[in-house]
Amino acid sequence: METRIRTFIDLLLKKAEEEGFVEAEVYFESDASTSVQALEGKIIQFESSDASGLSFRGLFEGQMGYSYTEDISEEMIPFLLSQAKDNCRVLEVKEKVTVYEGDKEYPEFNGFNEDLLKIGYDEMAKTALELEKKTLAYDSRIESVDDCYVVYSSGELLIVNSKGMVCESKDNELAVYVGCRAKDGEDVQTAGKSWSFTSFSDLDIDDCAKTVGKKVIDKLGAHSVPSVKSPIILDRYAARSLLAAFAGSFSADAMQKGLSRLAGRIGEKIANENITLIDEGMIGNSPHCIPFDSEGVSAKRTVLIDKGVFVSALHNRKTALVEGISSTGNGFRGGAKGSLGISPTNFHFEKGPLTQDELLAKMKDGFYITALHGLHAGVNSISGDFSLMTEGFLVKDGKITEPVNQITIADNFFDVLLKVEDLADDVDYFAFDSSHIQSPSILIPDVSVAGE
Amino acid sequence: MLSTASMERILAAALSHGGDFSEIYIERTKLSSVSLLNGVVESTGSSIDCGIGIRILEGDKCVYVYSNDIYNEEKLIRMAKNASASLSEVPGGRTVYLKPVIEYTSQPCQISPSTVAKSEKVLKLRKAGETAKNYSSLITQTSAGCSDAEKEIWIANSDGLNVSDKRCRSRLIIQAIASDGNEKQTGYFGPGSGEGYEFVERYDLDEKAVEAARIASTMISAKPCPSGKMPVVIGNAFGGVIFHEACGHALEATAVGIRSSYFTDKQGLAIASPIVTAYDDAKINKEWGSYDVDDEGTPSTTNLLIKDGILNSYLVDKIGSRRMGVPSTGCARRQNYSYAPTSRMSNTFIAPGKSTKEEIIADTEYGLYATNMGGGSVDTTTGEFNFAVNEAYIIRNGKICEPVKGATLIGKGNEVLMNIDRVGNDLSLAQGVCGSASGSIPVDVGQPTIRVSEITVGGQA
Incomplete structure (x- = not known):
């Protein structure tokens, strides 16, 4: 310096x-x-x-x-x-x-x-x-x-x-x-x-x-489909963008201010048993390692959801003090200009047991979603409701077939947590990726898909 | 501030190796904000942003460097020389002479926000928060905020242009959250103006607090929105976000200049239904998105984008002008010194038509009435857009019926513009922040009530 x-x-x-x-x-x-x-x-x-x-x-x-x-x-x-x-x-x-x-x-x-x-x-x-x-x-x-x-x-x-x-x-x-x-x-x-x-x-x-x-090239020929209730697979990019859009719900500050549906629910089952959610400041050689937060608290590993049970929120020193516990090292500013809030570090769902092909086979018929658009607007970050323009592919008999676009998917994030049927093993925390929020591909039954 | 002689030396250094045009943009901005949550002052900030950006053009190629070190001429000359060297290895260079400075005041302020005690702002915000809270027992949280910026900029270029501008903006925020067990819905307004504290003093925030509370409490009992293709009546004011996203961005030289926009080569052709006329008007007095001079020093214009459905004009900045062979429309904007300017919108709106709102609704057998829009985004190459709807109702037999929640509108910009089949007479503007290549800038969107004959609605039902 x-x-x-x-x-x-x-x-x-x-x-x-x-x-x-x-x-x-x-x-x-x-x-x-x-x-x-x-x-x-x-x-x-x-x-x-x-x-x-x-x-x-x-x-x-x-x-x-x-x-x-x-x-x-x-x-x-x-x-x-x-x-x-x-x-x-x-x-x-x-x-x-x-x-x-x-x-x-x-x-x-x-x-x-x-x-x-x-x-x-x-x-x-x-x-x-x-x-x-x-x-x-x-x-x-x-x-x-x-x-x-x-x-x-x-x-x-x-x-x-x-x-x-x-x-x-x-x-x-x-x-x-x-x-x-x-x-x-x-x-x-x-x-x-x-x-x-x-x-x-x-x-x-x-x-x-x-x-x-x-x-x-894979997107050429994409078309809309009639509205339907269907199982979908969010690939790891779509899944992590959905997780990122609702990451704020896990902030203790949002909970203490009554701006998160997870307020007061520590110890309760909030997700299916196959879901474990972790925040980890230092994660191997990830390009997104953070040794300390903006308050100077050293990096921690925090399990937020342990096999479906909500065990911890993300804390800074102020929210931790309110609850008489220690900070989880998530006190961050949005740049030097911002005041101190709470943000995740390397935030991810743990990988599941299936390969991507096995996950597709398990779904059999449905949609393989590769991107979600309009996340800054089409989500109600408090209630968990989302309705998002999306794109991907039709899956027939466990195989990815023709591309689809001009469709939306709508559901509720907290309901999705409870009904995730399975997860693939394709999350890669060390990929040369531009995001510090990661997820494997996830299979969700019964989602509203709107099109023509 | 750098002296004229210093600026001349930096501009010349920027052309020492290559380039046919150099430009300096210097900024000093005083920002202040205060926000309340449930009537309690939770956060407040005061800051000074300052920096300099140096841009060099060679044809349509752009080199941009910036720093906060606005006093260090030696360092700035070194930066300018290095930037120039990235263009060519051949030392060239010329002398730059600046004209006498022209001083603009795009957004004058009667009461400088930085002279007003924060405690005074707090009183107004607290009252609005209480108004929203008292609207209904369903309202469980309120937030209210006030932010302002006093910006001074200096622009000089190798053609001798030398201008300064003062811009002052103020914005108020009111949000109400209604709760019913697990369900939470919000209502939100963010009115702003190109003025000083006089805007905050004059503005009736309580009225918007009631509106925000009404939306949140109405939507809490709303059923999930049905999905599929249907006619959609889009409310005035912030409803204009649909035009901003679906059409405005695709008219920017950023996309048209490199031929990636779906409106490339469409000037003089029909791109919208014949009842659509639209403007981008940076000259509206004291408006949130207005300015007298753009961030390249070009005077602003009232730009007629679409006349009776025919594409009349694009939004063109200096690089766009070089790429497209047409003059700049005075629309080069940037968030601050850390961005090179590019073609952007100011106050963009669909001009009023003949129908009344009541006639449009009475004339709709079945459809969605999207009274309050949220944000959205667009791909200017494919035209695909998406918008969230914050408040919506089903129209049945020409009557507004039950509220529905969670609706999203998707479609293609070029198709939607053609499908506008009613334009109302109730034009109104609303303030927002637009994020794009040159950062986040204040813009107005606007329109009268309009109807689109068919649009895909995404919902949970």
Whole structure:
């Protein structure tokens, strides 16, 4: 970390004490990224950035007030302190919030790969151009690769507080996104996928091109179907996006505020026995490991649903205090600017006993759903109801057949938990995947599918 | 702030190796927010965002770099030179002279929000929360919030353009949650304006609190929505989100310029039913989505998108203009300095027609009346869109009947526009936030009550 930043933070904490803050904490985040976009055999966009933000929070008159700046200069100290104080004066939070003294030990974390630093503009441009070329070459019906990005990003995080806690971490990754369109007569389809890598040698251009190419070609000829009640399989991408949309229901903060249907239900059966749900900060070599949360609490492994029984919620220090337990290490801010809330880390359903083929055979006839759209709007995150535009394939006699689209599926997430018939074994926590929420494919009986 | 001479040096450095155009965008934004849950002030924040973005164009190729370090000229020149070097290995370069600055104030504020004590904002929010709570015993939770932004920007480019702009926006949020055992339903409004605290002071949030509570309590007893294809009457104001998603995004040069939109090459052709006329109008006084000058320094316009069903104009920014060979329509926008600008919407709406809302409903034998829409999304290549419906009723024999919950509308943008068979006379606008390539920006959507002859409705029943 730059000494200029450490000097600024030390001065800010000293001034905060002089201004009457009982406790204080500084959260500093700095991100740098470089990205290239290829289109029609040329690099059409190159972006590079270097941005940082600093958040102050301080305890004054019993409340924890926040302020934030991207202008990190000494003249901003009075702004940070006066705004945080003003915010304390209006807050009415009942729970006693404090800054953390830190854990004795933190998991070893090496999220920064020096090798990635060696990739320069030329290498990134070459990769993007090759990705575009190979995706186009996959099938003559692929008309264009409208989105082809290679992005390198790195981030640094530093949390320092008046109780002497210093938490620091650094990470980097290489991300790739390929989106293309295919045309067959009047039929136009699109498909895209993103990956993230912690090492350049893991990037397999041929595989990325083939995956997206196959995805879009498989969709050609997709049609709607008449409305029906049917069993469906959500593949691992569709299943995890559904889980992500309702992850907030497992937050103790939502429960304590009466904004989750799971409030007061610890110890009850809320899911079928084949469901186990886990949150795990450090998970092998996953590119999404997080050694500590935004309060400086070290990473934990929390079982939320154990064979159908709801055993724990996700906590930060404030919600844990209310219930007289310890934080599960899920106190996160949405970036330096956000105030402290609760978020999952590596959040996943445990895999089931069946292969994907066995799961298809078990369903026999129904739908194999590969994507859910409109998750930001088509879900009622409190009641659990969802009605979502979707796409996938018809399954006949256990075999994936023709593609379908322009259909919706509607059900309730909490009902789905109880009726999941089986899960496949195809979840891969260590895939070069861009999501920290994972699920295997799941078979759900009796879902409303709406179409023509 | 950087001096004119500094800006000239950075703009020149950005063209030192390659590029035919360079641009600087500097921003300083003061943001403040406060929110209440069940009448208790749960969170509040104050922040300063500041940064600079440097953009270089060479034909339709774009290089964009940004940083928060807005005072460090030496570092910015180094960044500009490196960015330029990614375009060409051949040192070129030229001198840049800026014209005298033109100062705009797109959204003036009479009362600067940062001068108003948060405790005053809290009083108003607390009252609205209580109003919603007292509406019915079914209302178990309420939330209310107020947020504002005072943004100052400076744009300069290698053509000598030199402008500054001040934009002030205020927004209120009221949400009511009704509960009935396991079931929970919400009602929500988020009115906003391109003004200062005078908007918050003037606005009747209690009225919206009652509306939000009414929607939540009505929907709690609603039956699951039937599914299948049927006629749908879409309510005015936020109902315009359907046009925003299904048509607006596909008219943006971002998609049309690379020929990926389904409206590519359709100018002068019928893309909607002849009763549809639509605008993107950034010039509406003090509106949430308005601005006088766009984020490339081009004055804003009233853009007639569709006239009597015929595609009249696209939404074109500078790169789009280069790709499509037509002038910019002054629609380049970005969330902040960390995004290169691109073609976006401002206040987009379907113009009023002749029918009254009552006539449209009376004329519908069976269908869905979607009075309040939620959000949605669209694929501008295939035209496929989806929207959530927050409040809906079944229409039977020309009468509004029972409420239904959990409806989603899906379809293809190009087909839906052709299937609009009634346009009402009750145009109204509503405020929202649109997320796309250049980040999240404030926009208005709008329309009168309209009817679509056939649309796929997804529901649980």
